[in-house]
Amino acid sequence: QVQVVETGGGLVQPGGSLRLSCAASGFTFSSYVMSWYRQAPGKERELVATVTGTGRNTIYPDSVKGRFTASRNNAENTVYLQMNSLKPEDTAVYSCRVIVGSRAYWGQGTQVTVSS
Numbered sequence: 001q002v003q004v005v006e007t008g009g010g011l012v013q014p015g016g017s018l019r020l021s022c023a024a025s026g027f028t029f030s031s032y033v034m035s036w037y038r039q040a041p042g043k044e045r046e047l048v049a050t051v052t053g054t055g056r057n058t059i060y061p062d063s064v065k066g067r068f069t070a071s072r073n074n075a076e077n078t079v080y081l082q083m084n085s086l087k088p089e090d091t092a093v094y095s096c097r098v099i100v101g102s103r104a105y106w107g108q109g110t111q112v113t114v115s116s
Contacts (some may be wrong), residue, residue, distance in 0.1 A: 002026035002103035002105045006096050009110030012086055016114070020081040022096030022107060030054070030074040032100060036081045038112075048094070051079055064090075086114045 008020040022034065030053050039045040049070035050059040058070045067086075072079040079096060093109040 001099050002098070002100055004096050004098060004107035006094060006107040006110040009094060009112045011113045011115065012088060013116055016086050016113055017082070017084045018086065018110070018112060020094055020110060021063060022079045022081075023097060024077050024079070024096070027098070027100050029077040034063050034070075034078075034079045035097045035099070036070060036079075036094060038094045041090040041103060043092075046092075049081055083112070086112075088114050090114050 003026055004022060004024045005106055006020060006022045008018065010018065012018050032053055034051050035047060036044050036049040039049050047061060048064050049064065051070045051072050052114060055072040060068060065082050070079065071080040083090065090112060091114050094112050095109040096107040098105050
């Protein structure tokens with residue numbers, strides 16, 4: 001019933017920007033914290049943003065702080081990840097996650113490649 005779908009990935013040059021979207025359904029969207037993760041080949045999955053239900057509070061690790069901005073539109077059941085000043089090391093599959101009840105639901109992921 002719960003579904004999470006990411007879109008917006010692609011190829012971008014270093015220093016460029018990209019906005020990812022995550023559309024969710026199957027639960028009361030505004031009541032749940034949403035998170036963005038990324039994973040590059042051979043590397044550990046990393047949390048890159050967390051957005052509270054209202055969208056008024058966000059949390060970022062130092063690796064993306066000041067460059068990435070997470071937000072949400074609860075009327076559209078969508079969360080966003082605005083990525084600015086992108087670096088090659090940001091290259092990864094970006095996934096959206098929500099914990100509903102006792103389990104986590106993940107989207108299929110969207111590829112972000114930062115390269116010249």
